[in-house]
Amino acid sequence: MKIQVAIDLLTTQDALELAAKVAPYVDIIELGTPLIKAEGLSAIAAIKSAHPDKIVFADMKTMDAGELEADIAFAAGADLVSVLGSADDSTVAGAVKAAKERNKGIVVDLIGIPDKAKRAREVIALGAQFVEFHAGLDEQAQPGYDLNGLLNAGIVAEVPFSVAGGVSIKTIGDVQKAGAQVAVAGGAIYSAADPAFAARELREALVQAA
Numbered sequence: 001m002k003i004q005v006a007i008d009l010l011t012t013q014d015a016l017e018l019a020a021k022v023a024p025y026v027d028i029i030e031l032g033t034p035l036i037k038a039e040g041l042s043a044i045a046a047i048k049s050a051h052p053d054k055i056v057f058a059d060m061k062t063m064d065a066g067e068l069e070a071d072i073a074f075a076a077g078a079d080l081v082s083v084l085g086s087a088d089d090s091t092v093a094g095a096v097k098a099a100k101e102r103n104k105g106i107v108v109d110l111i112g113i114p115d116k117a118k119r120a121r122e123v124i125a126l127g128a129q130f131v132e133f134h135a136g137l138d139e140q141a142q143p144g145y146d147l148n149g150l151l152n153a154g155i156v157a158e159v160p161f162s163v164a165g166g167v168s169i170k171t172i173g174d175v176q177k178a179g180a181q182v183a184v185a186g187g188a189i190y191s192a193a194d195p196a197f198a199a200r201e202l203r204e205a206l207v208q209a210a
């Protein structure tokens with residue numbers, strides 16, 4: 001299973017500094033939606049240029065103009081771009097078209113979708129590389145939130161998937177057992193007192209579980 005660090009910081013400089021610390025322990029570097037909104041596509045170019053060997057994920061959360069939005073993110077250096085599962089099928093298909101033309105990939109983010117397993121199968125049929133079973137930061141803040149709903153959706157859907165929603169050292173083993181291709185960790189890394197240590201701990205937890 002791959003580890004994806006989600007960088008929900010607000011400046012390219014802070015993102016570059018975090019990425020430099022954690023890159024040895026992660027496979028995918030994600031530019032979070034707030035970062036892209038704050039700094040623009042240049043943040044994607046800066047991270048790809050600093051880490052050409054890493055998979056760079058632009059969390060565009062595209063809802064419309066799928067082909068256009070995916071294409072500008074790929075042109076800036078992204079290898080993977082996210083589209084929302086609540087978007088129209090034509091938006092997903094347009095983004096997939098842009099990805100195929102550049103030999104890159106679309107990840108469909110199922111945040112807010114009630115029947116995540118059903119929509120996951122639909123968007124994989126449209127050509128998405130994998131889906132993200134995702135509970136956003138606001139959903140995570142609700143009382144009683146845990147990862148189990150996302151993990152069960154992943155098990156039921158039987159498609160390639162990632163899990164994002166407060167993945168931590170306590171839960172990354174469960175994400176792996178559920179069969180995820182990618183565990184996404186944002187706050188568990190960027191809010192840690194020592195982000196490199198936190199990322200290394202996540203990596204070591206996977207080695208031990210393997």
Ligand SMILES: O=C([C@H](O)CO)[C@H](O)[C@H](O)COP(=O)(O)O
Binds near residue numbers: 006
């Ligand atoms: O996609 C995300 C969220 O919508 C804000 O952009 C996060 O990057 C994702 O949820 C992973 O972060 P954590 O939940 O803090 O692990």
